[in-house]
Amino acid sequence: MLWLLVVASAIELPPLRAPTLKLKPRDLRFNVLVAGLKGLGKTTACRALLGTNASTATLDFATAVLTVSIVDSDLDLDFANFVAKRRHQNLKNTDSPDDCLIHVCVYFLSPHGLLDADRKNLRRIRREVTVIPVIAKADTLTDAELAAYRSRLEKEFAKLKIERPLAIISRDGDYRWGRSRIRHSDFNDLKRRLFSDDTEDLITKARSHFLRFKRRRLGRQKARSALKTIAILALLYNPLKLRLQLPLNF
Ligand SMILES: Nc1nc2c(ncn2[C@@H]2O[C@H](COP(=O)(O)OP(=O)(O)OP(=O)(O)O)[C@@H](O)[C@H]2O)c(=O)[nH]1
Ligand SMILES: [Mg+2]
Numbered sequence: 001m002l003w004l005l006v007v008a009s010a011i012e013l014p015p016l017r018a019p020t021l022k023l024k025p026r027d028l029r030f031n032v033l034v035a036g037l038k039g040l041g042k043t044t045a046c047r048a049l050l051g052t053n054a055s056t057a058t059l060d061f062a063t064a065v066l067t068v069s070i071v072d073s074d075l076d077l078d079f080a081n082f083v084a085k086r087r088h089q090n091l092k093n094t095d096s097p098d099d100c101l102i103h104v105c106v107y108f109l110s111p112h113g114l115l116d117a118d119r120k121n122l123r124r125i126r127r128e129v130t131v132i133p134v135i136a137k138a139d140t141l142t143d144a145e146l147a148a149y150r151s152r153l154e155k156e157f158a159k160l161k162i163e164r165p166l167a168i169i170s171r172d173g174d175y176r177w178g179r180s181r182i183r184h185s186d187f188n189d190l191k192r193r194l195f196s197d198d199t200e201d202l203i204t205k206a207r208s209h210f211l212r213f214k215r216r217r218l219g220r221q222k223a224r225s226a227l228k229t230i231a232i233l234a235l236l237y238n239p240l241k242l243r244l245q246l247p248l249n250f
Contacts (some may be wrong), residue, residue, distance in 0.1 A: 019196050021064040023203055028064050029099050030199060031086075033071045035079040035125065036108025037117060040136035045108075045170035046072045048182065049191055059195060068195065071102070079105065080124035087128075087210055091217075103206040104194065105129050108136045109165060114153065122160060129209070130202055131162055134190060138167035139180030166190050 021028065034042045050057040050070060059066040073079060083102045090100040105125050109118060125131055133153070138146060146167055154164050166186035173180040182188075194202075 019061060019199055021061060021066070021200050023064065023200060025096070026064050027096075028066050028203065029069065029096060029101075030066050030195075030203060031069045031071065031098075031100070031102050032194060033073060033079065033083065033102045033105040033129070034108070035073050035077075035105050035121065036136070037110065037115065040108040040110060041170040042108050042136075043072055045106075045134075045136075045168065045187075046070045048170055048187065049194070066195070066199065079107075079121055080128050083125065083128040087213055090210060091214065098203065098207055098210070101206045101210055102129050103202045104198075105131050106190070106194075107131050107133045109133055109153070111135055111137045111140050111149070113149075114156065119156075122157075122162060126160060126162055130205055132190065132193065133157065133162060133165040134186070135165050135167040137169070138185050139169045139173060141167075 034046055036042055046055070047053055050068065055072065056067060056069045059068060071082075073082070083105065086100045086102050090098065105128075107118075107122060107125065122131065122133070135141075135146070135149065135153070141149065150165060150167065157163065157165070166189055168187045168190060169180050169182050169185040170187065172182055
């Protein structure tokens, strides 16, 4: 009986292939933003992904310890702005390279069609971070409906340079007309990509995006202080007695 239970749970939740992460330090932070419009099953999915109601979990791999943190966002949040703000916060971070960085955004799409709000959100977020789009509540669509919807989205996403969406079921359901199961959807693919196959790639990408941002910011700061010095020198040594005017916001 116990053996049967073990087999059943193994089928339900296939174990993740432990990645050999080459990243430094050994203690890594991995921050996921779960975004999308209201009531699409985001919180349910977060719980199923981490296997707990808490928003963080620790995954112990052979070469690294990954502290996964999921930001389960609400409707009023400006997602792109949130990612940018977290990048700014990370500037003050000297201990760890990516405590505050958001490494990936899992964006939930309604099973009934893409809304203008989604288009606007996606266009902005993809400039800030890697986006994994998911069609939520895939159990509410027939196979044919899902295939048609997915191919419409693929065409639209190709223009936005966003990848093909996964279709997920975030919780098992028993209905008069049948049963829906998490394992019959792309849910486990999503989990595997986040916490195993793509982890290293996502962290590396977010880090290099952050370093580019930091370099640009430093460059701008240097240019501004050089301009200030030139302006002050020009004021002090003004042999032609010209009337120099500094900009108001100087
Ligand atoms: N049919 C179906 N229902 C789901 C699925 N996932 C979640 N639900 C249900 O959808 C409802 C909303 O789920 P939540 O997880 O609270 O959705 P949410 O996106 O966090 O909602 P907000 O936080 O209000 O934006 C609940 O009744 C869930 O049981 C799914 O995969 N299929
Ligand atoms: Mg929620």
